[in-house]
Amino acid sequence: MSSFALAGARIFDGETWFENHVLMVDNGRISAIEAREKVSRELPLRDARGAMIVPGFIDLQVNGGGGVMFDGNCGVDGLREICRAHARFGTTGLLPTLITDTREATAVSVAAGLEAARSGMPGFLGLHLEGPHLSIERKGAHDPALIRPMEDEDLAALLEARKGLPSLMVTLAPESATVDQVRALADGGVKVSLGHTNTTCKTALAYAEAGASLVTHLFNAMSPLTHREPGVVGAALQSGQLWVGIIADGVHVDPVAIGVALRAKNGPARLFAVTDAMSTIGTDMTSFTLNGRTIMRENGRLTLADGTLAGADIDMISTVVYLHRTVGLPLEQALRMVSVYPAQAIGLDRSRGGLTAGKEADFVVLDDDLGVVSTWIGGEVAHSIL
Missing domain, CATH: 3.20.20.140 (Metal-dependent hydrolases)
Incomplete structure (x- = not known):
């Protein structure tokens, strides 16, 4: 599993929306949601190619x-x-x-x-x-x-x-x-x-x-x-x-x-x-x-x-x-x-159900019309229309 930052879309972590931030994924888990300017240049930066990133x-x-x-x-x-x-x-x-x-x-x-x-x-x-x-x-x-x-x-x-x-x-x-x-x-x-x-x-x-x-x-x-x-x-x-x-x-x-x-x-x-x-x-x-x-x-x-x-x-x-x-x-x-x-x-909220640090990198990229652009499970693409 790789580590990367996903950028280019608003992020909803389950409670709060983040603008101009990136979703940090490390070995299949969420590590952080960071302001884009703080992301290390060495970390691969991927384009979400959608309007919003939301919990799976x-x-x-x-x-x-x-x-x-x-x-x-x-x-x-x-x-x-x-x-x-x-x-x-x-x-x-x-x-x-x-x-x-x-x-x-x-x-x-x-x-x-x-x-x-x-x-x-x-x-x-x-x-x-x-x-x-x-x-x-x-x-x-x-x-x-x-x-x-x-x-x-x-x-x-x-x-x-x-x-x-x-x-x-x-x-x-x-x-x-x-x-x-x-x-x-x-x-x-x-x-x-x-x-x-x-x-x-x-x-x-x-x-x-x-x-x-x-x-x-x-x-x-x-x-x-x-x-x-x-x-x-x-x-x-x-x-x-x-x-x-x-x-x-x-x-x-x-x-x-x-x-x-x-x-x-x-x-x-x-x-x-x-x-x-x-x-x-x-x-x-x-x-x-x-x-x-x-x-x-x-x-x-x-x-x-x-x-x-x-x-x-x-x-x-x-x-x-x-x-x-x-x-x-x-x-x-x-x-x-x-x-x-x-x-x-069902008691799985420590590992799933939001995009906070430590949880599985399970998320969905949506477009402006709420269409699914891509689905990610454990930091890997499970479905994509691109």
């Missing part, structure tokens, strides 16, 4: 990309293709997400994730297992025949998998997992996210006290906020310890609801954006298969035959554009929702 995007819910779904047939090569596909859109780190499947397929998928971790695959941050321990009532596009309660064998397998992964996130419903199981997972370093659940606000808050620290795709596949029963939505916004993922694609959540949620959310935990992307990202596919069922792609929507939404057809830079231009967020806030906050949500 981190996506905690990615079901697929580049024509590949993360499932029992994906393998390590498939995971590599998913990471490559999303790098085109500014994603420098992601959690491949396995939708509810059989115990056998789950084991094969976890094994592929463990191999990806051992190989140091660029862009791979760990795994997200969305199910199978969910609520039938709030199954969404998950196959109800595969949903089941968590058993001792499942708990042991998750705790063992976590030992070999940089991060492991598990979406579950209180209807299919006990408080004690959640506590054991959290104590073992697994990030527990509440989702696909029809439980009450009171129960959701009790699970948060037991160690659940995230909520999966706010408003979707969960009990809603009403005036007498605030549901999981109410718990997500009320609890300052629950980090909350949201799909900002103009399909899953109305922009008004996104704005209301942002204003209502108690900290220090915050809302962050996920794509919930499927294999269609980076392709011209018009359909694909999920658990033996055909998913149709049309007008930005992915649906089962009955119209049920099945993941999302959006990438991370499009999410930033939507949050900024449609929801009306300041660009800085939109960028933090796809970088700083997801890194904090």
Whole structure:
């Protein structure tokens, strides 16, 4: 790995904009953001050839990309293709997400994730297992025949998998997992996210006290906020310890609801954006298969035959554009929702999620129209249009 300075663009480190500065990269990590005139002439100076340099995007819910779904047939090569596909859109780190499947397929998928971790695959941050321990009532596009309660064998397998992964996130419903199981997972370093659940606000808050620290795709596949029963939505916004993922694609959540949620959310935990992307990202596919069922792609929507939404057809830079231009967020806030906050949500903020000294040199160069010029992972170019 080399050392160099990247110049010629405004730099956003996750908190502050820097003008007439350069991004200093040393052996794959950020060493500093320095005034250009202070840079040693001996250090190679590269031209960013864009308008701005921003922290790399981190996506905690990615079901697929580049024509590949993360499932029992994906393998390590498939995971590599998913990471490559999303790098085109500014994603420098992601959690491949396995939708509810059989115990056998789950084991094969976890094994592929463990191999990806051992190989140091660029862009791979760990795994997200969305199910199978969910609520039938709030199954969404998950196959109800595969949903089941968590058993001792499942708990042991998750705790063992976590030992070999940089991060492991598990979406579950209180209807299919006990408080004690959640506590054991959290104590073992697994990030527990509440989702696909029809439980009450009171129960959701009790699970948060037991160690659940995230909520999966706010408003979707969960009990809603009403005036007498605030549901999981109410718990997500009320609890300052629950980090909350949201799909900002103009399909899953109305922009008004996104704005209301942002204003209502108690900290220090915050809302962050996920794509919930499927294999269609980076392709011209018009359909694909999920658990033996055909998913149709049309007008930005992915649906089962009955119209049920099945993941999302959006990438991370499009999410930033939507949050900024449609929801009306300041660009800085939109960028933090796809970088700083997801890194904090899974405890990787010491190494990722910003452009401060010591962190991985994961960043994106954007043009004035918020198009991706280049994506860098560990100080190396993962994608470039130049």
